[in-house]
Amino acid sequence: MTAMDTVVDVGWCQALRTLLDRAHLVTPSGLAALVAEAAGPLGLRPTIWLIDYEQTSLHAMPVAGRETPGPIPVDGSLPGRAFASVVSLYVGGSGTQAGRWWVPVVNGTERFGLIEFTPVDGTDGQGRDFVTRCELLAGLVGHLLGTIMTGGDGIEQLRRTRPMSVAAELLWRQLPPLTSSTEAAVVTAILQPCYDVGGDGFDYVLENTGACLLVLDAMGRGLGAGLACAVALAAIRATRRAGRGLYDQARAADAALLDQFQDARFATAVLAELDLETGRLRYVNAGHPAPLLLRGGRLVRQLSDGRRMPLGVDDPSVEVAEESLEPGDRLLLYTDGVTEARADGGERFGVDRLVDLTERHAGSGLPAPETLRRLAHTVTAHQGGPPADDATLMLVEWSATASHRTVPGARQVIRDDEGRS
Structure with missing residues (x-):
């Protein structure tokens, strides 16, 4: 392992520790902002997408200060393919748009949705080691969702398209x-x-x-x-x-x-x-x-x-x-x-x-x-x-x-x- 690898691993360990330490007091609606805070020092911009009750579309969890994108259909979309097959999927960038990983979020094996990891500031977002670390973070988020999502109405409201x-x-x-x-x-x-x-x-x-x-x-x-x-x-x-x-x-x-x-x-x-x-x-x-x-x-x-x-x-x-x-x-x-x-x-x-x-x-x-x-x-x-x-x-x-x-x-x-x- 090189000195650079050690620095990288320390950064990811710190991100996981931030999530675990702060998760004790986080509300369901605040989880997306906490994940963004933890992953920011890694040069990543994460967006959590949750499946709706119909299991037809993925909906982004809002983060204060960011524009929340609209729903993504499961059928006919590349993120939908990642959700359906329970695989991590890389979409290459084009023009000014950076490439990004779509990583499944599960609790046990129940599918909750995806995390979209977009590298920023020149971060190298490709390679097996990188996505393995993303999957580790997404796995922790899945377990946190399973633990806290019923403690508030924010996630439930996001996953519902009607009463x-x-x-x-x-x-x-x-x-x-x-x-x-x-x-x-x-x-x-x-x-x-x-x-x-x-x-x-x-x-x-x-x-x-x-x-x-x-x-x-x-x-x-x-x-x-x-x-x-x-x-x-x-x-x-x-x-x-x-x-x-x-x-x-x-x-x-x-x-x-x-x-x-x-x-x-x-x-x-x-x-x-x-x-x-x-x-x-x-x-x-x-x-x-x-x-x-x-x-x-x-x-x-x-x-x-x-x-x-x-x-x-x-x-x-x-x-x-x-x-x-x-x-x-x-x-x-x-x-x-x-x-x-x-x-x-x-x-x-x-x-x-x-x-x-x-x-x-x-x-x-x-x-x-x-x-x-x-x-x-x-x-x-x-x-x-x-x-x-x-x-x-x-x-x-x-x-x-x-x-x-x-x-x-x-x-x-x-x-x-x-x-x-």
């Missing part, structure tokens, strides 16, 4: 991160319409040796459905955390719904446990669409066993079904708002289209959350107007390769003066 309904506000606060990964598997989910969701919800636990999965669809729309979904989710979660199995979880949801609602309110659901060492899947289906088992680019089968009445109906005859998965398999859970989505002419989206698009996107090497993002937007585009029902998707990939695709990595893409990459 959220009371039911949606309630449900979003109950949900786990959209994506989590381990060395063996990745679980990712998406919920639409994000600002007006009513009765749909999901939950999961991802441990080293196993995963617990839940997709819910409470009857009706609006706040009543949202409350029913939240009650069922909480009952199942509490029972699971007490060490009880699928049968008891379903019965706990029955009891909670019957106790809290006098209007026979119920929810369909799939509850499942996947052993990530053996591939043994155990599941209960409470009146819900059958999960899809995908292998090698095709549908193996719909998992149609383990049937019982919907949650909230006193049904003690719960049967826990079993299925064997193989490494590399994909398990897709969904609510009927996906397959029942209709075009202007009345054509349903359907299971066949769902399977085809899932395998087409997943087979292209995209990270699992990007597969679901594109799939959800295709369902939305299929409908001629506002959705008639909520639509929730959960994708589980039992694959180390799929897991590693959700972790940020570096790939250099240089754009020429004409904008080609």
Whole structure:
């Protein structure tokens, strides 16, 4: 290591220390200014871009004294490519415009957005060592965002393009991160319409040796459905955390719904446990669409066993079904708002289209959350107007390769003066 390398590393260590020292007292709205302050001595101008709830555009966090740029679409843009693929991407400068790096910001493996690092004052912004340091700083910012973003409204307001309904506000606060990964598997989910969701919800636990999965669809729309979904989710979660199995979880949801609602309110659901060492899947289906088992680019089968009445109906005859998965398999859970989505002419989206698009996107090497993002937007585009029902998707990939695709990595893409990459 040369003396210059030592000086550079000391500068980056000081930037990280500034972030950590000041993060104890920073507000969510003040994080962008803090990152700019920490990176300034390195000859960098950072801009934090956050994904909106629709997952269609990236929005810049404001910094006092700077002009805030407008949103950038994910589809069709170079920054969008960096976000979608979870890779660091270099865009070469042209004319008076400096080149810059677009580096993913994740918390664990949940995608929050990007940091745009623009070198200033003649700083050399190319080379593997440089982007590795940028990724280290962006990784710290991702964890800080995950810690502080709910402590204020500024980030939430930035990520919303319109007001959220009371039911949606309630449900979003109950949900786990959209994506989590381990060395063996990745679980990712998406919920639409994000600002007006009513009765749909999901939950999961991802441990080293196993995963617990839940997709819910409470009857009706609006706040009543949202409350029913939240009650069922909480009952199942509490029972699971007490060490009880699928049968008891379903019965706990029955009891909670019957106790809290006098209007026979119920929810369909799939509850499942996947052993990530053996591939043994155990599941209960409470009146819900059958999960899809995908292998090698095709549908193996719909998992149609383990049937019982919907949650909230006193049904003690719960049967826990079993299925064997193989490494590399994909398990897709969904609510009927996906397959029942209709075009202007009345054509349903359907299971066949769902399977085809899932395998087409997943087979292209995209990270699992990007597969679901594109799939959800295709369902939305299929409908001629506002959705008639909520639509929730959960994708589980039992694959180390799929897991590693959700972790940020570096790939250099240089754009020429004409904008080609």
